[in-house]
Amino acid sequence: LDPARAVPSDVDDFVAFVATLAENYFARPNYVTVGGRSYLSIFDSTxxxxxxxxxxxxxxxxxARRWLRDHGHRDLHLAAIEPNAATLPLVRDVGFDSVTHYVLLPDWKGPFEQDYREYAERRAGEWASFGERSGLPYMPSVAPGWDASPRGADFGDRRPDKYPWSPVVTGEHPALFADALRRARAFRSPRTVDDPLVMIASLNEWSEGHYLEPDERFGYGWLEAVRAR
Incomplete structure (x- = not known):
């Protein structure tokens, strides 16, 4: 992690963070819950x-859970986003309730160009392993695409063989995205949870090529894929 992006924290800081969320958001009638608990995810859990x-x-x-209980708020459903291989076996003992990902699509150590259909199917085949290795429910993560090269302007004339230039997922299409969503809806984690979710990245991440908002290529196709699912 770039030191400039590091955010120091401790127990008191985390409790204050959760308290702010509880007082301003958790009580809202449209706030997302899982099993009757307020959903909160931590990126990056590692x-x-x-x-x-x-x-x-x-x-x-x-x-944080004690603070919520003592102040009359419902408990958390705390999801660990992106735990790496070393962190994955720890998240249950630490206190997380489930595991998921932000964009589980490209292979960061794979070739520069990666086919959407192939990699979406490959990633779906990995979902169960995250539940097995963590001992927690896994909530599938689906993305309509991946191409972060527009962010490359920050690098000037350099073209590093890594984010944001590489990899790039090609061949994306709303029909293939709809297939990925159907697989996610049908998935049953080895560890179950009431009211499981499917994570979609993202609504409007244009600079990384995963967005649902209408575009010139497919119109409302991405949103229609979600509606059809």
Whole structure:
């Protein structure tokens, strides 16, 4: 992680963060819940656990749950986004309730150009393993595409063989996205949860090529794929 993007935290800071969310958002009637608990995800859970350490992360999550209980708020359903291989076995003990991803589509160590159909099917085949290795329910993550090269302007004339220039997913189409959504809806995690969700990245991430908003190529196709699912 770039040090400039690091956000120091501790138990008190995390409790204050959750308290702010509870007081301003959790009580709203349209706030998303899972199993009757307020849904909250941490991106990136790997950095969260690394910043506080496993013991500190466990203490922070437990303290936040106590604060919610003591102040009359419903409990959290806390999702770990993007736990790496070392963090994945820790998230249950730390206090998370489920695992998911932000954009689980490109292979960061794969070729420059990657086919949407192939990689969407490949990623779907990995979903169950995240539940098995974490001991938690896995909520599938589906994206309509991936191409972050528009962000490359920040690099000037350099073309590094990594984000944002590489990889690029090609061959995306609303029909293939709809297929991916159907697989996600049909998926049953090895560990179950009431009211499971399917994560879609994203509504409007134009600069990384995963968005649902209307465009000149497909019109309302991405949104229609979600509606049809």
């Amino acid at each position: 950095f969260f656990v690394r910043e506080l350490g496993p013991d500190g992360a466990r203490a922070a999550i437990a303290a």
